[in-house]
Amino acid sequence: MSNMPLFEVFVRSKRGLDHTHCGSLHAENAEQALEYARDVYTRRSEGVSIWVVKASDVTASQESDRDSFYDPMDDKPYRHATHYVLPDEVNNM
Amino acid sequence: MPNSEANLEQLEVDFQARIDAEERIEPKDWMPEKYRKTVLRQMSQHAHSEVIGMQPEGNWITRAPSLHRKIVLLAKVQDEAGHGLYLYSAAETLGATREELVQLMHEGKAKYSSIFNYPTLTWADIGAIGWLVDGAAIVNQVALQRTSYGPYSRSMIRICKEESFHQRQGYEIMLKLANGSPEQKAMAQDALNRFWEPSLMMFGPTDADSPNSAQSMKWKIKRKSNDELRQAFVDQTIKQIEVLGLEMPSKDIKWNEERGHYDFGELNWDEFFAVIKGNGPCNRQRLAHHKKAHDEGAWVREAARAYEAKKKARAEKAA
Ligand SMILES: [Fe+2]
Ligand SMILES: [Fe+2]
Numbered sequence: 357m358s359n360m361p362l363f364e365v366f367v368r369s370k371r372g373l374d375h376t377h378c379g380s381l382h383a384e385n386a387e388q389a390l391e392y393a394r395d396v397y398t399r400r401s402e403g404v405s406i407w408v409v410k411a412s413d414v415t416a417s418q419e420s421d422r423d424s425f426y427d428p429m430d431d432k433p434y435r436h437a438t439h440y441v442l443p444d445e446v447n448n449m
Numbered sequence: 450m451p452n453s454e455a456n457l458e459q460l461e462v463d464f465q466a467r468i469d470a471e472e473r474i475e476p477k478d479w480m481p482e483k484y485r486k487t488v489l490r491q492m493s494q495h496a497h498s499e500v501i502g503m504q505p506e507g508n509w510i511t512r513a514p515s516l517h518r519k520i521v522l523l524a525k526v527q528d529e530a531g532h533g534l535y536l537y538s539a540a541e542t543l544g545a546t547r548e549e550l551v552q553l554m555h556e557g558k559a560k561y562s563s564i565f566n567y568p569t570l571t572w573a574d575i576g577a578i579g580w581l582v583d584g585a586a587i588v589n590q591v592a593l594q595r596t597s598y599g600p601y602s603r604s605m606i607r608i609c610k611e612e613s614f615h616q617r618q619g620y621e622i623m624l625k626l627a628n629g630s631p632e633q634k635a636m637a638q639d640a641l642n643r644f645w646e647p648s649l650m651m652f653g654p655t656d657a658d659s660p661n662s663a664q665s666m667k668w669k670i671k672r673k674s675n676d677e678l679r680q681a682f683v684d685q686t687i688k689q690i691e692v693l694g695l696e697m698p699s700k701d702i703k704w705n706e707e708r709g710h711y712d713f714g715e716l717n718w719d720e721f722f723a724v725i726k727g728n729g730p731c732n733r734q735r736l737a738h739h740k741k742a743h744d745e746g747a748w749v750r751e752a753a754r755a756y757e758a759k760k761k762a763r764a765e766k767a768a
Contacts, residue, residue, distance in 0.1 A: 359548060360753075378607070379603075380541075382547065399528070400611075419478060
């Protein structure tokens with residue numbers, strides 16, 4: 357028996373919230389993956405909407421490139437609110 | 450570029466530092482080969498246990514004493530299938546395929562928890578399993594929610610959310626029987642007596658007899674030792690036995706003032722190792738049944754594949 361493709365499963369637990377990754381499963385196609393995901397990941401009404409994505413279609417950043425990939429953001433403290441020192445009276449801004 | 454020895458040493462130091470800082474290890478991270486092997490073995494064993502564990506309970510689905518008990522048991526067994534899936538998926542993040550993992554179990558090279566090699570002789574056994582076997586599994590799994598391998602830890606968190614229903618429905622069965630007719634009460638007592646020791650052995654050999662534990666603790670794959678977990682389980686269960694009004698399953702169970710824990714005597718480890726080696730009451734039956742179900746499902750997988758290929762071909766033709 358050869359492998360069925362792998363799908364990543366994302367579930368939105370409630371309207372108004374993001375879909376969050378919750379696991380993966382094997383299925384022959386996307387429709388089947390959706391049904392399996394319903395059976396496995398929402399047995400107790402954990403979701404109101406499910407996305408399934410073929411794992412091979414996901415492009416991921418490389419952990420080993422982390423330094424060069426995220427470095428440019430590390431030396432920009434002025435992007436954070438705490439960088440600005442204001443008088444106490446108005447500091448709840 | 451090959452890693453020089455110094456480089457490898459540095460990688461190992463960084464790896465341990467990450468673990469000491471309570472950071473999780475994720476699939477693409479560098480990890481020592483031994484760590485990969487240990488986590489993979491543990492996850493695959495755990496996955497097989499969830500799946501094989503469906504058999505002793507499945508044995509009673511058609512004979513459950515009421516429709517209510519039947520749908521509860523069905524739901525519980527279905528959860529265990531889900532747990533198997535979460536754990537196989539976690540194991541697959543380390544590069545093993547589902548087929549390889551299953552194959553290794555069929556060949557007897559991968560183990561599952563030896564508790565599932567005991568038969569379920571009466572309906573009370575279903576109560577005892579939910580209460581004691583799932584109860585012991587919960588103690589183990591709660592600790593594993595903080596295991597260092599990210600995918601394993603996340604599947605444990607998901608599983609723990611579902612487990613407490615398993616234990617409660619089991620205890621409720623015991624409660625009903627223990628307060629029923631004398632025959633029912635005797636049945637509950639018998640199930641408790643038979644499942645007590647095997648449940649305690651689910652935590653594995655004593656610390657003195659598990660030589661690999663130290664490394665697993667250092668890598669935080671395990672968060673608590675076998676003996677610590679076993680003691681925690683005993684301590685929480687004694688009160689539950691009292692509430693049922695059943696007799697203690699062993700004469701050796703006594704409160705130990707000095708230790709602040711219950712003593713429970715020596716366990717029969719010879720039996721434990723015999724069952725692990727394949728000589729329990731149901732080892733052969735469990736594996737044979739799993740193989741049979743797997744083989745008999747082959748045509749479904751083939752049909753799904755053929756249908757998918759046909760659909761694709763049709764779509765290509767139309768385009
Ligand atoms: Fe489970
Ligand atoms: Fe369970």
